[in-house]
Amino acid sequence: MLGGNSVMVKKQTKQCSKCGQTGGLLKSIFFATIKGEEYCSSCAQRYIDEIVKNIKVTTTNNIDGYKVVDYIDIDSVEVVIGTGPFSEFGGEIADFFGSRSTAFEQKLKNAKQAAFKKLKLNAHEKGGNAVIGIDIDYTEFSGNRIGVVANGTIVRIEKI
Numbered sequence: 001m002l003g004g005n006s007v008m009v010k011k012q013t014k015q016c017s018k019c020g021q022t023g024g025l026l027k028s029i030f031f032a033t034i035k036g037e038e039y040c041s042s043c044a045q046r047y048i049d050e051i052v053k054n055i056k057v058t059t060t061n062n063i064d065g066y067k068v069v070d071y072i073d074i075d076s077v078e079v080v081i082g083t084g085p086f087s088e089f090g091g092e093i094a095d096f097f098g099s100r101s102t103a104f105e106q107k108l109k110n111a112k113q114a115a116f117k118k119l120k121l122n123a124h125e126k127g128g129n130a131v132i133g134i135d136i137d138y139t140e141f142s143g144n145r146i147g148v149v150a151n152g153t154i155v156r157i158e159k160i
Helices: 041-054 084-097 102-125
Strands: 031-034 037-040 066-082 130-141 145-159
Touching: 031 041, 037 041, 041 102, 066 102, 066 130, 102 130, 102 145
Parallel strands: none
Antiparallel strands: 031 037, 066 145, 130 145
16 A cells, blocks of 8 residues: 555566566566567667677579579558767868768768668568569758658578
8 A cells, every 4th residue: 555545556567488587567567579579678788789680681693502482561660860969060060071971971871771670670570581673762850850661571581
């Protein structure tokens, strides 16, 4: 009971399926549910990195040494990032002196990598092991935001 009221507080404890680490209301550990199992944030990241490492991607419609055995789906992912005032200021100075804006370049690189990661995870969830014919588009939004759109065909491939 809390404060004289008959309020019951149920403690919700989660346990990582991989390492067994527990967390709950008082122990702030972030958990992710992947395929119905709970993973702590570090185990979830390792699991995702392993998945991403094994999914092949290409801008072409085939992968040398492999044959497409199943066309699963056409998929598209979007990533929007803010450039922030420091990147804006640095970009303006770089423009003034005619040099490259490395802060913007790094943000675009990070957004592209995040889009590829999302596309690979979608392929894994749908039963694919490759994404072919990838196309990448960039767009600029108001309010110092940049969008990256990546799309491609999710397929299942086998070694020839």
